[in-house]
Amino acid sequence: MDEFELIQEAKKAREKTYSPYSKFGVGAAILTKDGRIYHGTNIENASYGLCMCAERNALYGLYCDGLSQDDILMMAVVADTEGPVSPCGACRQVLSELFPSQAPIILANLEGDIKRTTVKELLPFAFEMEDL
Ligand code: THU
Numbered sequence: 001m002d003e004f005e006l007i008q009e010a011k012k013a014r015e016k017t018y019s020p021y022s023k024f025g026v027g028a029a030i031l032t033k034d035g036r037i038y039h040g041t042n043i044e045n046a047s048y049g050l051c052m053c054a055e056r057n058a059l060y061g062l063y064c065d066g067l068s069q070d071d072i073l074m075m076a077v078v079a080d081t082e083g084p085v086s087p088c089g090a091c092r093q094v095l096s097e098l099f100p101s102q103a104p105i106i107l108a109n110l111e112g113d114i115k116r117t118t119v120k121e122l123l124p125f126a127f128e129m130e131d132l
Contacts, residue, residue, distance in 0.1 A: 009039060022042075022044065087107070
């Protein structure tokens with residue numbers, strides 16, 4: 001599977017968004033080394049602080065299945081944004097601990113704009129386990 005097919009998977013995930021408050025749907029898809037795909041979309045709540053992003057839903061699902069960052073090849077994230085979607089700060093922090101630092105993260109929008117990045121680039125000088 002290439003990055004364009006993974007973006008398609010992220011778009012499919014986005015269709016399942018539950019975002020009645022922001023009306024801003026996000027989709028994420030993580031490809032594993034053995035070819036599995038973990039999908040995530042954002043799920044909101046009337047108690048706004050409980051909203052969960054697409055990226056974290058996908059990543060936590062992978063860990064719930066007993067996998068870890070060693071199993072991950074890449075991730076795609078998509079939203080209806082002007083340019084490629086920008087992951088929020090909370091997701092960057094979680095990714096910095098649970099996602100391989102050099103693995104491709106493909107950020108996209110519905111128009112086909114793409115930005116290829118990594119966790120290291122998204123969150124330099126991250127607060128980590130070693131800092132405790
Ligand atoms: N959201 C994501 O799912 N991922 C991001 O990277 C940015 C924000 C969601 C959270 C909330 O449901 C909506 O988008 C608006 O912030």
